[in-house]
Amino acid sequence: xxxxxxxxxxxxxxxxxxxxxxxxxxxxxxxxxxxxxxxxxxxxxxxxxxxxxxxxxxxxxxxxxxxxxxxxxxxxxxxxxxxxxxxxxxxxxxxxxxxxxxxxxxxxxxxxxxxxxxxxxxxxxxxxxxxxxxxxxxxxxxxxxxxxxxxxxxxxxxxxxxxxxxxxxxxxxxxxxxxxxxxxxxxxxxxxxxxxxxxxxxxxxxxxxxxxxxxxxxxxxxxxxxxxxxxxxxxxxxxxxxxxxxxxxxxxxxxxxxxxxxxxxxxxxxxxxxxxxxxxxxxxxxxxxxxxxxxxxxxxxxxxxxxxxxxxxxxxxxxxxxxxxxxxxxxxxxxxxxxxxxxxx
Ligand code: ADP
Ligand code: MG
Numbered sequence: 001x002x003x004x005x006x007x008x009x010x011x012x013x014x015x016x017x018x019x020x021x022x023x024x025x026x027x028x029x030x031x032x033x034x035x036x037x038x039x040x041x042x043x044x045x046x047x048x049x050x051x052x053x054x055x056x057x058x059x060x061x062x063x064x065x066x067x068x069x070x071x072x073x074x075x076x077x078x079x080x081x082x083x084x085x086x087x088x089x090x091x092x093x094x095x096x097x098x099x100x101x102x103x104x105x106x107x108x109x110x111x112x113x114x115x116x117x118x119x120x121x122x123x124x125x126x127x128x129x130x131x132x133x134x135x136x137x138x139x140x141x142x143x144x145x146x147x148x149x150x151x152x153x154x155x156x157x158x159x160x161x162x163x164x165x166x167x168x169x170x171x172x173x174x175x176x177x178x179x180x181x182x183x184x185x186x187x188x189x190x191x192x193x194x195x196x197x198x199x200x201x202x203x204x205x206x207x208x209x210x211x212x213x214x215x216x217x218x219x220x221x222x223x224x225x226x227x228x229x230x231x232x233x234x235x236x237x238x239x240x241x242x243x244x245x246x247x248x249x250x251x252x253x254x255x256x257x258x259x260x261x262x263x264x265x266x267x268x269x270x271x272x273x274x275x276x277x278x279x280x281x282x283x284x285x286x287x288x289x290x291x292x293x294x295x296x297x298x299x300x301x302x303x304x305x306x307x308x309x310x311x312x313x314x315x316x317x318x319x320x321x322x323x324x325x326x327x328x329x330x331x332x333x334x335x336x337x338x339x340x341x342x343x344x345x
Contacts, residue, residue, distance in 0.1 A: 003189050004028040004051070004157055009060035011046055011213075020046045021057070022213040028157070028191065033183055034218075035204030036193045037236070043213040044193040045088075048159045051191070052085045053078030065156050084150030084188075086160040090142045092134040098145050099130040105149045120152040121145075124182055139166045140175055147179070151188065158183070158190045164199050176203055197237050201225065209233055225276075234274070241280075241316040243273045244344060252341075255310035256290035259336065267341065275339040277319040282306055282334045289333040292316070297326045308332050 004027065011021035020043050028034050036044050049055040051062060053075060062070040064083070069076040084105075092101050102117045109116060121130060124144040134142055143163060150158055163179060164172050180203050183190045194200050200207045201221045208218040217229045228234035245252035247264035252273065259273075283289055292308035295315055304322055309315045318334055326332070 001030045002027045003030040035200035035207045038210035042210040084155035084158040088161040090146040120148045124148045160192045270344040277317045279338040280318045
């Protein structure tokens with residue numbers, strides 16, 4: 001069931017030369033975690049603020065739970081939207097305690113506010129003294145308070161802007177999983193903004209990718225990674241190699257050798273073979289395979305990247321296990337076990 005729909009949203013800031021959001025439409029399903037990704041300035045925060053009612057679009061409409069909350073210039077005010085927002089800097093009130101910060105969101109709540117606050121703080125796993133002030137808490141704890149404040153009034157959707165950006169790498173892996181569990185436990189729908197593809201791939205049910213205010217693709221993580229709709233999306237999710245090849249009825253001629261593949265018969269002119277570093281494998285000496293010159297081997301602890309050059313010096317990257325040694329080896333044999341073919345021109 002769809003809970004949030006955006007239809008043809010355009011947004012331009014008054015001083016800006018270009019639109020920050022260009023004709024963006026998508027749906028979010030109830031209970032889903034959608035990650036909104038894109039580089040800095042792509043419009044992620046703007047889109048969250050439009051949904052929350054903190055900005056207004058030039059045109060387009062938004063509905064939440066079947067209610068139209070934005071229709072062109074007309075809109076339901078932010079405080080009546082039942083949207084919970086967690087800001088990038090958490091935006092906690094410094095002069096209020098944990099308890100008071102969370103209670104702040106419950107001004108219109110009918111029922112036992114004190115009880116609701118404690119329940120929500122337990123839900124987000126905060127075990128600190130609730131009478132502490134924000135400056136007495138770590139970044140991770142402040143984030144939980146901000147999440148509790150947003151969740152306490154039972155919003156229809158939670159919007160989180162870069163929730164992991166202020167956490168160091170070690171803490172991040174843990175917090176990412178915890179946040180996902182908290183959200184899933186309550187069944188609330190969430191949109192989570194991040195510029196980190198690893199966060200998005202591991203946390204989200206689906207991912208929407210923005211570039212210059214345009215929505216590029218929205219799909220499950222596996223599809224974005226394996227079936228990107230354009231080069232921008234492909235490269236955003238990590239390295240993708242390209243080899244220029246000439247098709248014949250039997251296969252592809254490449255600068256690294258010949259690849260037997262009947263599929264080549266479907267193509268006329270030059271093509272590009274596209275594959276990710278983990279979709280190729282370096283193998284033992286074998287004249288059935290492709291061959292190139294080892295240019296560089298980089299060790300990353302849990303894997304290595306071997307850069308292999310063709311005769312003109314054009315390089316590709318292949319991922320291998322960390323235990324392999326390439327010392328004293330000049331040529332590498334490899335094969336591609338998965339690749340896409342695209343017409344080159
Ligand atoms: P992101 O969150 O993806 O980094 P933003 O939504 O913050 O991107 O910004 C999108 C574009 O809108 C950028 O070009 C940014 O400079 C511009 N922008 C954001 N906020 C304002 C503002 N208040 N006034 C003018 N331009 C803005
Ligand atoms: Mg932002």
